[in-house]
Amino acid sequence: AQTVTQSQPEMSVQEAETVTLSCTYDTSESDYYLFWYKQPPSRQMILVIRQEAYKQQNATENRFSVNFQKAAKSFSLKISDSQLGDAAMYFCAYRSPIKYSTSGTYKYIFGTGTRLKVLA
Amino acid sequence: ETGVTQTPRHLVMGMTNKKSLKCEQHLGHNAMYWYKQSAKKPLELMFVYNFKEQTENNSVPSRFSPECPNSSHLFLHLHTLQPEDSALYLCASSQGLTTNEKLFFGSGTQLSVL
Numbered sequence: 098a099q100t101v102t103q104s105q106p107e108m109s110v111q112e113a114e115t116v117t118l119s120c121t122y123d124t125s126e127s128d129y130y131l132f133w134y135k136q137p138p139s140r141q142m143i144l145v146i147r148q149e150a151y152k153q154q155n156a157t158e159n160r161f162s163v164n165f166q167k168a169a170k171s172f173s174l175k176i177s178d179s180q181l182g183d184a185a186m187y188f189c190a191y192r193s194p195i196k197y198s199t200s201g202t203y204k205y206i207f208g209t210g211t212r213l214k215v216l217a
Numbered sequence: 218e219t220g221v222t223q224t225p226r227h228l229v230m231g232m233t234n235k236k237s238l239k240c241e242q243h244l245g246h247n248a249m250y251w252y253k254q255s256a257k258k259p260l261e262l263m264f265v266y267n268f269k270e271q272t273e274n275n276s277v278p279s280r281f282s283p284e285c286p287n288s289s290h291l292f293l294h295l296h297t298l299q300p301e302d303s304a305l306y307l308c309a310s311s312q313g314l315t316t317n318e319k320l321f322f323g324s325g326t327q328l329s330v331l
């Protein structure tokens with residue numbers, strides 16, 4: 098079964114500095130998607146960035162980028178020029194390429210989250 | 218209004234009460250999900266509906282009863298809950314059809330069972 102591990106329950110970063118959040122996963126599948134979701138105090142989870150496993154190039158979205166190491170099954174999130182608004186819980190998620198046979202929907206597996214604090 | 222809307226935002230109930238959580242999505246998606254979020258645990262998938270049909274039930278106790286009257290609305294009916302059911306309940310939706318789909322979440326209902 099697929100698993101997602103976030104080993105850092107909490108991280109802190111100084112405003113304007115760079116921070117990296119770690120995520121590892123375990124799977125025997127070869128073609129999958131990986132996601133980072135942000136959950137601010139408002140509680141609504143928002144997609145930060147997405148990576149297709151078949152793409153070797155690391156995804157980037159403005160100040161957010163990932164370091165995707167497929168062989169190592171690692172998917173870390175780097176936040177550059179951290180801002181106060183980046184303070185949130187960050188969840189790493191894995192999406193299987195295989196759909197539930199009964200529903201036709203994809204299976205998503207989430208990690209336990211990393212709480213990021215941004216210090217002014 | 219766009220996105221995924223959940224009500225109520227907070228709910229406190231006794232173990233003998235019956236209550237319902239509501240979720241509405243305005244994204245034209247076909248699939249809707251209930252997740253349970255507890256501290257220091259991964260998000261736990263509870264139910265999946267696709268085109269109004271319940272397709273997954275992740276061994277959820279019968280005191281949780283989902284209902285999906287149409288592709289835009291999803292309910293979670295609660296009765297005789299236990300204190301360990303206290304958690305944040307998140308609703309999500311997705312297209313359910315394409316490989317580049319993603320989950321869209323609501324703000325959740327923070328449930329406290331006394």
